[in-house]
Amino acid sequence: MQAVIMAGGEGSRLRPLTCDIPKPLAPLCGRPVLEYILDLLAEHRFDRAVMTLLYQGNKIISHFDGEDYKGIELSYSFEPQPLGTAGSVRHAVKDPRDDILVISGDALCDFDLTKAVAFHRQSRAAATLLVKRVEDPREYGLVNVTENGRIAGFLEKPSLSHCVTDLANTGIYILSPAVFDLIEEGKKVDFAQQVFPKMLEKKMPLYAYEDAGYWCDIGDLQSYVNCQRDMLQGKVRCSIDAPEVGGVFTKTELLSAQGAVRPPAYIGSNVQFGEGVQVEAGSVIGDNVTLGDGCRVKGGVILDGAHLACGASCVRGVIGTGARMGKNSAVFECGVLGTNAVLGDESVVPDGIKVWEGKRVPDNTRLTDNLQYGISAGILCDEDGICGRTNVSVTPELCCKIGAALASLSEGAIIAVASGDTLSARALKYSAMSGVLSTGSNLWDFGVNFESQFDFCMLKSMADYGVYISSDGAARIKIVAKGGLPLPRSQERKLEGAVNRSEYRRAESEKFGTAVDLSSLREMYAIELIKAAKENLSGIGVQIKTANAAVRRVLEDALVKLGCGLEGDFCLHISADGKQLSVYSDEFGYIRHDKLLVLLCGDYFETEKELAVPYGAPKVLDEIAAQHGAKLYRYEDCPCDQSDEYARRLAVDAPFVRDGLLMAIKLLSYLKEHAVSISEAVASIPKFGTANRFVSVAVNPTTILRKLGDGRQKIGEGLSLKVDKGDVRIRPVKSGKGVLLFAESASSETAEEICDFFENIVSGQEES
Structure with a gap:
């Protein structure tokens, strides 16, 4: 007799375990579930089996390597597109001349198929559905059966108030050739939704055969874990491919792990046991697994090649092929580490949380959501937030x-x-x-x-x-x-x-x-802009360019109220966040933010003797402060101590340093107060130039800085070096994936040359 094994499902509820394999190849105690189905068919003398394939079907073909299986001739049928349960079977069986058994390739059972086929033939059924009584009928498609076994109706996953039967449709069918006439070839057709209701409508003989044997639809991770525990406890009649020693099925010599494994359990080949390992009842350990000192596996499933570091524990969770658990990490009930995923030291995957294949969880992290996208579930504050x-x-x-x-x-x-x-x-x-x-x-x-x-x-x-x-x-x-x-x-x-x-x-x-x-504080901001001007700005005209319409609106409103025209010979460029100002005119080109900052800070020192600026502000400001007998302080972008505490308190007195709109108002006020043109103001700015650059590195950037420094540099944000033509500061980015170069010299061109020089040095240090 021929069987059709439906093996095309994606197994979406079993992900991430089925991200890289089809669901029928999901291992149960060291063997794919599909092999247990074939064992059952061989036991009941089926001689041919065709598998319907779709999702990663070639991996199923490769697994069996084109060979027969225990006397069963295997063939394969690829669906050109999803055809549904009935459509895929119709595509696989072109011209049925005898009864066909249809069985799922991702459910484990030990039903007596011989008796089921005999019942089908004795009752002269057009189709026979194998059914089983279940404890919670809400999770299954139910079958309502008369006293003689004839099917009267179906209920698809009903609420408890509608459950008039507890007989579940197991997805195993015996079909006569007449059923295939109801399935249009090449169309998407489902047995439960279309074919069987049509048979009832036509009053075709549709029967149910109840089997009291074991059946488990491995539909989710909970059933995946529970099914293997049932296998170990002998609840299902199947062959576990390993010698049994005292209730432990093992391919690994356990003399070195005496007392570490409590039965029943499954241990694959070449499993390495550290000191003090505990493998408790119901656990499944695949081939080539390493269990470090003090590891504990309590009813968990550890798949091939996984590595559990010292103190790691898996409590009824699933650790995927090649996954790694860090020291003292833990995975709890139905938590999953996908294939080649990495769980950091001291990190926790709680109940039901899934880490997709290849993802990495940082140290000291407790996940609260599935980690499917990105490389890390842990947040990291970088330069931009x-x-x-x-x-x-x-x-x-x-x-x-x-x-x-x-x-x-x-x-x-x-x-x-x-x-x-x-x-x-x-x-x-x-x-x-x-x-x-x-x-x-x-x-x-x-x-x-x-x-x-x-x-x-x-x-x-x-x-x-x-x-x-x-x-x-x-x-x-x-x-x-x-x-x-x-x-x-x-x-x-x-x-x-x-x-x-x-x-x-x-x-x-x-x-x-x-x-x-407190959204009304925005109105105070507009007032603050107007107050920043020492006098009316009539007689001055400027253009404004910005990518942010709100920035433009707020600045234009303030300028109009101050009497400033919105047309002129030079243009104010404001960054979209409102924090940076640059100026452009056809006469002198672009004047960058750092030069305008130097100009306005010099003006600030005319009346104030202390000023705080960001750590990376131009070094020429120190000279300007000294010329005015003033003191310049710097606060860090991310201070590691309280050494810049006074600078941070002082920074609130000069908000224009961090605000492009305030800088714009102060710049125009400077021109009006000193009765100078923008060209004359630009000419008064000390000659200096700056450049900055990001350099990607693949090694720890601190090793590069250590080689470049001599150990006598002041601790601050990065490494500051004096060179022949200027200064350079080298600072690692917070992610550790690169360094930032900040150069300052007599001109922008020279600053760029300094950046070029140190970029080559950094790249050379990385290679060495």
Whole structure:
């Protein structure tokens, strides 16, 4: 008799285990489920089997290598497109002349197929469905049967109130040739949805054969784990391909692991046991697995080639082929590490969480969501904040966690939140707000801002922490400290750890925080721009260029109120975030932000004796401060200690240093006060040039800096070196994937040459 094995399913509910193999090849105690199905067919003397294939079907063909299996002649039928259960069988069997058995290639059973076929023939059925009683009928397609076994109707996964039967359709059918006349070839047709109801309608003899044997539809990870435990406990009649020693099926000599394995269990070949390993009852260990000292496997499934480091534990979870668990890491019930995935030291995959194939979980991380996209579930604050693709790596869920973690850094902290003016940025902001409020902390909502506007709101409100979210395909979450200044590294580390480990406060329902609408602070920003001018700007005309319509609107409104014209001989270029200013005219070309900063800082020193600027501001500012008898302080982008604490406090007194719109107003005010043209102002700027560059490196950048330095340099952000024609600062990026070069010299051309020189040195150090 011929059998058709339906083996084309993707096994989506078994992912990530089925990302790189078809579901019928999923291993059960060292062998694919498909082999157990073929064993059953061979036992009942089936001599031919055709497999319907679709998803990764060639891997099934390769597994059997074109050979017969225990006397069964194997053939294969590829679906040209998904044809459904009946359509795929019709495509595989062109001209049936005898009864055909249809069986699923991804369910394990030990039914008596011989008796089922005999029942089918004795009852003269057109089709016989093998059915089994189940404990929870809600999860199955049910069959309503009369006393003589004839089928009266079907129920597809009903609610409990509709469950009038507990007989489940197992997906195993015996079909007479007449059934094939109801299946249109080349069309998508389903047995349960179309063929069998049509047979009832035509009053064709449709019967059910109840078998009390074992049947498990391996539809999800829970059933995948449970099925193998049932095999080890002898609940299913099947052949496990390993010698049995005291209830342990093992291909590995266990003398060196005496007492480490409790029966029943399965141990593949060449398994390495460390000291103090515990493999508890119900566990399955594949071939070439390494279990480090102190590892514990409790009812888990460890597939071929996996490596568990010292102290790792798997409690009823699944570790995929070639996956690696770090020291003291853990995977819990139905948690999964996919093929070649890596779980970092001390990290945890909780119940039901899945890590897709090849993904890496950082050290000290507790996942709370599946890791399917990207290379890491752990957040990392880099130079631009927390960045990634919107709704891929930067999701509403992540923003909620960040809000909760930030609010948990300090008891009673006030968190301020704002976003850019896109729908996705607003949605992400609302998620961050929910996280903050869920901890019991209060927050101030600054509404929709551009970034320099947000920094002003932070300055005026003096909130403890701020979150600014922009999103336009790529999302960016900027997190700042009081006054809108960069977050210290100690706080960044606490935030990263809290998010990655899901460690944050959770308030009781009546103690959630309150959100206060402070979007009106934007109006104060407009007033502040006007106040920045020392006098009316009548007689001056400028053009404005910016990619941000809100930046243009706010600046134009301020200039018009100050009497400034919106046409002129030079153009103000404002960055989209509102933080950078450059100037262009046909007469002198572009004047970059750093030169305008030097000009305005020099003017500031005419009346003030202290000023704080970012660490990377031009070094020529130190000379200008000294010429005015003033003191210049620098604050770091990400300080590791409190050495720049005074500079950070001082920075709030000169917000124009970080605000392109304020700089623009101050520049025009300077021209009016000193009665000079823009050309004359530009001519007064000291001669210097700057250049910067990113250099990608594949090694730890600190080794490069160590070789370049002599150990006597002052500890700061990166390595500062004096060279013949200027200065250079080399700073690793936070991700460790490269270094930033900042050069300063008498001209931009020379600064670029310095960058060229050190880029070659950095690349040479990497190669050495």
